[in-house]
Amino acid sequence: MFTEDLDAFFNDEELAVEVTKDDTNTFNAIHDGKATLKDLNSGEIIRANPKLVAKASDVVGLSQGDMLTVEDTQYYIRGILPDGTGVVEIELTEDHG
Numbered sequence: 063m064f065t066e067d068l069d070a071f072f073n074d075e076e077l078a079v080e081v082t083k084d085d086t087n088t089f090n091a092i093h094d095g096k097a098t099l100k101d102l103n104s105g106e107i108i109r110a111n112p113k114l115v116a117k118a119s120d121v122v123g124l125s126q127g128d129m130l131t132v133e134d135t136q137y138y139i140r141g142i143l144p145d146g147t148g149v150v151e152i153e154l155t156e157d158h159g
Contacts, residue, residue, distance in 0.1 A: 068117050068148055081114060082131040089120035091152070093132050111140060114152040118144055121152065130154070 078090040091114040096109050114132065121142065124130075128139045130152075137154035144150045 072120075073119055080159070081135055082128045083124070089116060091116035091120075091132075112137065113153045114154065116150055116152060118148050118150045121150055124152075127158070129158075 072090040072092070077092055078087050081091050081093075082088050085150040093112070093114055095112045108111045112132075114130075124139060124142065126139050127142060130137050130139065132154070135155055135156070138158045140155045142150050142152050
């Protein structure tokens, strides 16, 4: 049942975008092109990288440094953070390396 709920969420055309892997396979994800993290005390931005949220089963085999194409922009994976519920957050960067 939970998997079906994730499928419905990630297949929602209003929320999700199609992401292309380096091997030309695709998966759907939620794209936050301007994710920011601020220090609660100072208000200073400590991270400002785009990110994806995707089903963990769709990104098996991906790792840091792999390239993804999202809405005609090429990104490299900076990190993958699983949340333990079958969903992962993928931090992206436009710079390779």
